Amino acid sequence: MRQRIVRLILVTLYMMLFTLPAFAADTNFGQRVSGMAEVTGVRVSTEANKTRIVIDANKEVTYKAMSLGEPDRLVVDIPNAWISPKLKKEFPVNSRFVGKARVAQFNPQTVRIVVESKVGKQNHKVFSLKGGPVAGRVVLDIGDLSGDSSGTKIDLPKTKPTPAPSTKPTTKPTKPSTKPSQKPESKPETKPQDDVDGELAGITGLRGRKITIDPGHGGSDSGAIGPTGVMEKSVTLRVAQELKRLLVAEGATVYMTRDTDTEVSPKGADASDIEELQARCDIPNQNGSDIFVSIHMDSFTNGAAKGTTGYYYSLGSKRSRDLADKIRAGVIDQLGTQSRGTQSSNFYVVKHTDMPATLVEVAFISNPSEERLMNSEAGIKKAAQGIADGIADFFG
Numbered sequence: 001m002r003q004r005i006v007r008l009i010l011v012t013l014y015m016m017l018f019t020l021p022a023f024a025a026d027t028n029f030g031q032r033v034s035g036m037a038e039v040t041g042v043r044v045s046t047e048a049n050k051t052r053i054v055i056d057a058n059k060e061v062t063y064k065a066m067s068l069g070e071p072d073r074l075v076v077d078i079p080n081a082w083i084s085p086k087l088k089k090e091f092p093v094n095s096r097f098v099g100k101a102r103v104a105q106f107n108p109q110t111v112r113i114v115v116e117s118k119v120g121k122q123n124h125k126v127f128s129l130k131g132g133p134v135a136g137r138v139v140l141d142i143g144d145l146s147g148d149s150s151g152t153k154i155d156l157p158k159t160k161p162t163p164a165p166s167t168k169p170t171t172k173p174t175k176p177s178t179k180p181s182q183k184p185e186s187k188p189e190t191k192p193q194d195d196v197d198g199e200l201a202g203i204t205g206l207r208g209r210k211i212t213i214d215p216g217h218g219g220s221d222s223g224a225i226g227p228t229g230v231m232e233k234s235v236t237l238r239v240a241q242e243l244k245r246l247l248v249a250e251g252a253t254v255y256m257t258r259d260t261d262t263e264v265s266p267k268g269a270d271a272s273d274i275e276e277l278q279a280r281c282d283i284p285n286q287n288g289s290d291i292f293v294s295i296h297m298d299s300f301t302n303g304a305a306k307g308t309t310g311y312y313y314s315l316g317s318k319r320s321r322d323l324a325d326k327i328r329a330g331v332i333d334q335l336g337t338q339s340r341g342t343q344s345s346n347f348y349v350v351k352h353t354d355m356p357a358t359l360v361e362v363a364f365i366s367n368p369s370e371e372r373l374m375n376s377e378a379g380i381k382k383a384a385q386g387i388a389d390g391i392a393d394f395f396g
Contacts, residue, residue, distance in 0.1 A: 037061045037081040037136055039111050042088070042103055046095040050143030053091075053101055055113060057081060057136035065126040068249075071385055072117040074124050076140060081111040089396050097123075097143040102396060106207060106251075117142050206392060207251030212284035214294040214349060215240035215256070216359075219263035221276075224299030226371035232297040233261065235374045239295050239362065242384035247391070257283050277348040285354050291323055291394070292353045293387065297374065298361035306370055307338035309361040313351045314344035323394045324358035330390030334382040335373065337363050356394075360387065 041056035055078065064077045083089075083105050090102040099116035106112035117124065125145055129137040215236040217223030223232025237258070244254045257264050257280045265271035265279040284292040298309065310328030312320040325342040332339050340361075350357040362383050363370040373379040 035080070036109070037078070038084050039078065039081050039087065039103070040084045042091055042101070042113075044091055044093055044101070046093070046097070047143075050141050050145060051093060051095045051097040053093075053098075053113070053115060053140040053142075055103075055138040055140070057138075059135045061128070061136040061138060063126065063128065063138050067122075067124075072120055074115040074117055074126075074140060074142065076113045076115075076126060076138065077106065078111045078113070078138065080109055082108075083111055090393070102392070104396065113140070115140060115142060119143060206247060206395060209252045209291075209395060210255070210287060210289045211247055211252050211391065212255040212257065212287065212289040212292045213240045213243055213247075214280050214283075214292065215258055216294060216296040218258050218261055220269040221263070224297055224365050226365040226375075227303065227368050228371060228375075230365060230371050230375045232299070232365055235297050235362075235365065235380070236295045237261065238380045239374075239383045239387070242380055243293075243295075243387050246384055246388040250388075250392070255283055255287055255289060274348070278352065280349055281352040284357075289355055291355055291391065292349070292357040293323075293327065293391070294347075294349045294357070294359040295387070296359060296361050297363060297365040299364060299366040301366075303366055303368060306364050306367045307340040308332050308335070308363060309340040310342040311345040311347060311350060311359040311361070312342070313357065314346060316350065317356060319356040320350065320358060323356045323390075324360070326393040327358055327360050327387050327390030330388070330393065331360065331362055331383055331386035333389065334386035335363065335379065337370070 037057040037059045039055060039057050041054075043054040043056065045052050045054075055076075057078070061078050061081055064079070066075045066077075067073070068075055083103060087103065089104065090100065092100045094100070097117070097119050099118060101113065101115040103111060103113050115124075119142060123143060123145060125139075125141040127139055129139060215233070217231075217233035217236065219233075221233065223236070225231050237260075240256060241259075244256060247254050263269060263271060263276055263279075264283075265276045267275060271279070280294070281292075283289075298305070298307075308328055308331045310324035312324040321342065321344075328339065328342055331337065345359070347359050350359050363374050365371050365374065374383065
C-alpha cells in the first residue's frame with residue numbers, strides 16, 4: 001500500500017513538471033494579446049468601379065497605409081493587433097482592380113495587409129469606420145474613385161456612420177518600415193524563444209526569415225547562351241539581385257551565393273564541378289537558412305522549347321516540393337510563361353542542402369522570344385517578383 005502511494009505521488013509530480021511549461025506558455029499568450037485587437041475577418045466585394053476589402057476587428061483600431069511600386073501594392077499596417085488563427089491568410093480577388101490580397105502577422109504587435117493593385121499606386125482610399133455590427137473596421141477601396149465618397153455601400157449600417165478622421169497623413173506614400181538595411185553577412189534577427197511567440201511573430205510573413213539565393217553559373221561558367229548571345233549567368237544574377245531587393249524590403253535576411261560574375265568556390269575557375277556546387281550548398285547549410293532558391297535559365301536544341309519548370313530533390317521533403325511548386329506558379333503568374341510542371345530531380349544543389357530547396361528554370365534562353373523577355377528590365381523584375389510571391393506563399 002505504501003509503495004502504491006509513493007508511486008502515485010511520483011506520477012503526480014512528473015505530470016506537474018511537464019505540464020507547467022505549457023500552462024506558462026498559454027498564460028504568456030493570454031497576457032500578450034489581452035490588450036490587443038483581434039483581426040477576425042477579411043471581406044472582399046467588387047462593384048463596377050472598385051474592389052472593396054473590409055478588415056474586421058473585435059475592437060476599434062488605427063492603421064498606417066503606404067504604397068509600394070514594382071509591382072504596385074497597397075500596404076496597410078494595423079498596430080496593437082493579432083490575427084485570429086481561424087482567419088484565412090490569402091485572398092485571391094482577381095478583379096480588374098486587384099490581383100490578390102494577403103494578411104500576415106508582420107511582428108508580434110502588428111497585422112499587415114498587402115493588396116496587389118492593378119490600377120496604380122494612387123487609385124485607392126483607406127479609412128476606418130465606427131459603429132455598426134463590428135467594433136473595428138478598416139476599409140480599403142481600390143479602383144476608379146473619381147466620383148466616390150466615404151458614404152459607401154457595402155456592409156455599413158443603415159444609419160449614417162460617424163465620419164472617420166482624416167487619413168491623409170497616413171495614406172500618403174511613405175517609405176516602408178522594412179527598408180533594406182540588412183546585409184547577408186549581418187546577423188539575422190533573433191527569433192522568439194517559444195512556440196507561442198513564434199506563431200505570433202510572423203510565421204505567415206517574411207520578416208526574420210533567412211533565405212539563400214543562388215544565381216546559377218558565373219565566372220568561367222557562362223551557362224546556356226541564347227540565340228543573340230545573352231548568357232544564362234548574367235540573367236540569373238540580375239534576377240537574383242532584384243529578388244534580394246524585394247525580400248529585404250519585406251524584412252527577410254538574404255544571403256547570396258554570389259553577388260558578382262564569379263565562381264563561388266574559393267578555388268575559382270580551378271574548382272571541379274562538385275567543388276563549385278558544394279560551395280553553393282555550404283552557404284545556406286552554414287548560415288541556417290530557412291530555404292534555398294537556385295535560379296537558372298533552361299535551354300534546348302530546339303528553339304521552340306519554352307516555359308517555366310520547378311525542381312526539387314526526388315527523395316527530399318514535401319516542403320521542398322511545395323516550395324518548388326509555389327515559386328514556379330509565382331513566376332508563371334508574373335511572366336505569363338507556359339507551365340512545364342514541378343518535377344523531381346537529382347540536382348546537386350537541391351540534394352545537398354539541409355533545408356527546403358528548389359531550382360527554378362525561369363524560362364528558355366534558347367527560345368528567341370523568352371531570351372528577349374529575360375534580357376529586358378521588365379522581364380527581370382517580373383521574374384524576381386514571381387519568385388518573391390512564391391516564397392511569400394510558401395511561408396504564408
